[in-house]
Structure formats: structure tokens, C-alpha cells
Amino acid sequence: MSSKDLSGNHHHHHSNDENGTTTTTITTVTQTNHNPPLHQNHLNLFNINIRAEFAHHDPTIARINNGSFGSCPNSIIEAQQRYQLRFLEQPDDFYYNHLKPSILRSRQAIKTLINANHVDEISIVDNATTGAAIVLQHVKWCFFENKFNPGDTAVMLHYAYGAVKKSVEAYVTRSGGKVIEVKMPYPVSSNDEIFEAFKKALELGKSGNRKVRLAVIDHITSMPSVVIPVKELVKMCRLEGVDCIFVDAAHAIGSIEVDVQDIGADFYTSNLHKWLFCPPSIAFLHCRNPELSNLHHPVVSHEYGNGIAIESSWIGTRDYSAQLVVPEALEFVNRFEGGIDGIRKWNHEKVVEMAEMLVKAWGTNLGTPLDMCASMAMVGLPACLGIKSDSDALKLRSHLRNCFKVEVPIYYRQPKDGEVDPVTGYARISHQIYNTDDDYYRLRDAICNLVSSGLTCKGFQD
Numbered sequence: 205m206s207s208k209d210l211s212g213n214h215h216h217h218h219s220n221d222e223n224g225t226t227t228t229t230i231t232t233v234t235q236t237n238h239n240p241p242l243h244q245n246h247l248n249l250f251n252i253n254i255r256a257e258f259a260h261h262d263p264t265i266a267r268i269n270n271g272s273f274g275s276c277p278n279s280i281i282e283a284q285q286r287y288q289l290r291f292l293e294q295p296d297d298f299y300y301n302h303l304k305p306s307i308l309r310s311r312q313a314i315k316t317l318i319n320a321n322h323v324d325e326i327s328i329v330d331n332a333t334t335g336a337a338i339v340l341q342h343v344k345w346c347f348f349e350n351k352f353n354p355g356d357t358a359v360m361l362h363y364a365y366g367a368v369k370k371s372v373e374a375y376v377t378r379s380g381g382k383v384i385e386v387k388m389p390y391p392v393s394s395n396d397e398i399f400e401a402f403k404k405a406l407e408l409g410k411s412g413n414r415k416v417r418l419a420v421i422d423h424i425t426s427m428p429s430v431v432i433p434v435k436e437l438v439k440m441c442r443l444e445g446v447d448c449i450f451v452d453a454a455h456a457i458g459s460i461e462v463d464v465q466d467i468g469a470d471f472y473t474s475n476l477h478k479w480l481f482c483p484p485s486i487a488f489l490h491c492r493n494p495e496l497s498n499l500h501h502p503v504v505s506h507e508y509g510n511g512i513a514i515e516s517s518w519i520g521t522r523d524y525s526a527q528l529v530v531p532e533a534l535e536f537v538n539r540f541e542g543g544i545d546g547i548r549k550w551n552h553e554k555v556v557e558m559a560e561m562l563v564k565a566w567g568t569n570l571g572t573p574l575d576m577c578a579s580m581a582m583v584g585l586p587a588c589l590g591i592k593s594d595s596d597a598l599k600l601r602s603h604l605r606n607c608f609k610v611e612v613p614i615y616y617r618q619p620k621d622g623e624v625d626p627v628t629g630y631a632r633i634s635h636q637i638y639n640t641d642d643d644y645y646r647l648r649d650a651i652c653n654l655v656s657s658g659l660t661c662k663g664f665q666d
Contacts, residue, residue: 335473423453590660591629
């Protein structure tokens, strides 16, 4: 299915309430109070109780925003706490005899998971933003040391993560580099649109005898969520002579297949607390040629000069426990039939099913084709809600949280000239193994309630 409109006079077959008809873009919105039986997890489990593993979640909240902060099962939390207590019981013994071997154990597990060549290519860091800072600091020093020339360019997606865009400004722009943003259309209908936009940005970056020194490519953009064809874009950058290719894959590991050798980027970073069940916060940074990269952690400590993997393993006294439980997290996912592959498949199929249900209920459209979704999907919201700014999107999100106990991010899309009653708001829904269909029915019914009541973002409190 493409991102074409799925609207029509859709009447959800479980509805027994009146329909609220909206604008020409939003055909029929169906209020539903009677739902079919909940479809619980159909993953085959081996001695695992999903409800017990996530008993610490607030049971009153429809939590369909796994993408922002992830989720950690109780069994992994308990493993983390054991490490914390071991440090607190005898910190000197833990530091001298256990910390480095335990971090190496996690690095080895990550190396196998992402098909890296060698464990030396794997550094463990706090989050993907830290991974980005390490790479961008390296680019900054290339400008300072005159390896790159003032005015040379960095190319990145317009929809790159906000913190990474700020980091590019802090490290690259202030060093004399120029940033060119890839103007990716939204909604997106195909990878070809992305290829075309990226090619134009690279050509612009090379104009005036400049060189493209850095390409920042998301594997899965955050807001809006789109699976990006990274392998093909990396090849394009190689052909165009880009010096440094960095993939920001904050949402990737655990929600999409990651094979760093196949992707071929110079640097690749991903969080493990979002979709791989680790506690916050932990990420990895993969460096294709660590011995040639001359990377350093932005927090300089005693391990400076010993290689980025060792530097990252000690940045001063802090709680390292989240970085030590990767093997336990992989043991957890392997209790499901198919392991992480089975979980990824389940989450993708369920988020697609729920996205299609919402589109039909609201008479809107998806933001991408289904094959450009992983474990998240962008679902258009009724135009009559009056989402006209980022502020409106935030107000709607807060209203859903405070009044309906539904947690979901809302994305604002600026309409194009000439659009009539455009869909400007999209809900980014996530699916993880703890979710039930009822979570998405609650979102559906909350939006239908707002539509039938005639409420718009103007009426929501800040």
C-alpha cells in the first residue's frame, strides 16, 4: 500500500454510535465504544509472562510511544540492579576486576548482533546523540587541522533528529562547514523520492568547487518516522566521493535488520534502550576502521588515547550498569520464537494492522507506504482538529495524555500551497510486545470523541 488516501465512507463494523462527518479530506469518522476481543500476543513464548515483565508500566495509560524511551522488562531491570549493588558493595573490586570484562562482554554481543568484523569496531556510549557527537567532533577537528576547507559541506536529511541537527550546528557549522539539508517530501510515496532529493543535495554540496565532507543519514527518521534506504544512499555517497558517511540509527536495532558490513557506512550508531529492551541509557557506535578514525569521546578521562572503545568504557565515576546487561537482553529476546527477528516481524505486522484500522476509522491516510514502516507508523489525523503548528501538535498530545490517558507523539506537517483541507497532523504509533489492540482502540476513540464534540486545537490548554 502507498501513502495514498485510504479514506471513503468507512464504517467500523464494531460501531454502534453515530458517525461524525467532517471536511472533504476527512470523510467519515466512526465513534466506537464496543470493541472486539483483544488480540493478545501471538508470539510463541517460552516460559515468559508479558504482563509480569512489564508490571511496572502504569496500567491506566495506553502506551503507544515505545519509540521515544523504549521499555525494559523486569528481568532485565533485576539484572541491572544486581550490577548496581555489586558496585555499591565493593566499588574498587568492581572497577578493577569486573567493569571492563563486563563491558567487553556487551561489546562482543553487539558485534555478533550487527555482523561487525571485529569487537574493536564497537564502542558503547550513553545514547545515539553521544555517538553523533563523537563523529561530529572528529569532523570539527578535520576543519581545524585544515584537512577540510572552509565552506566544504555536510549533507543531512531535513527530518534528521533535532539533537543531531543541533550537534551538526555546534561542531560543523561553527568550524566553517556549510550544512545542506535534503528536502525530503512528506508524505513519502517511494524510495525514489528520497534518492532524487539526496542526489540533488549532494550535487549542491559539490557546487562551487566544494567537497562534501560529511553525510548524515538516518536509518529510521524519528519525526516523521520513515525507514530510509541507507544501503543505497551509502553507495551513492561513495560514488560522489563523500569523505565521512555517518548513519544515525537511533531507532534501528531491534526494530529493523542491522548488518553494518552490508550497509557499509563509516560510522553507525543505534540505541539499545529503544527497541532491544535494555534499560536507559545505552547505545553503540560502530566504526568501520577504528584504527584510522582518530575518534575521541567528548568527555576526556583517564583512558584518553587508548582508542574510542576503551575511552568510552570509562568517562569517570557513574552508573555503568545499563551498559552491562546486553547479554541478558539478548537472552530475553531469545525466549521468543524467532528471537529478535520474530519480535521485529510481530511488531511490524501489528503496527501496520493498527495503522490501517486508525486510517479507516478517521478517513485519513498513512504518511508512508507500509514497507517504509518498521515498528512505528505515521497515521494522519482528521483535518478538522485544526493542527496548524508544532505548538498545536504538542497541545493535542498533552490533551490526549491528560484527558484520555493516551501517550502518542503528534507530528505537524506544513501544508503545501493550494492544498484543500490537508492532513497536517500525524500520530506516530509504536508497537512493542506489551501492547494490546485496546491501546490503539483508545486512541481511535479519543480522536473520534474530539471530532464528534467539535473540539479543535484552539480549545486545548497549553
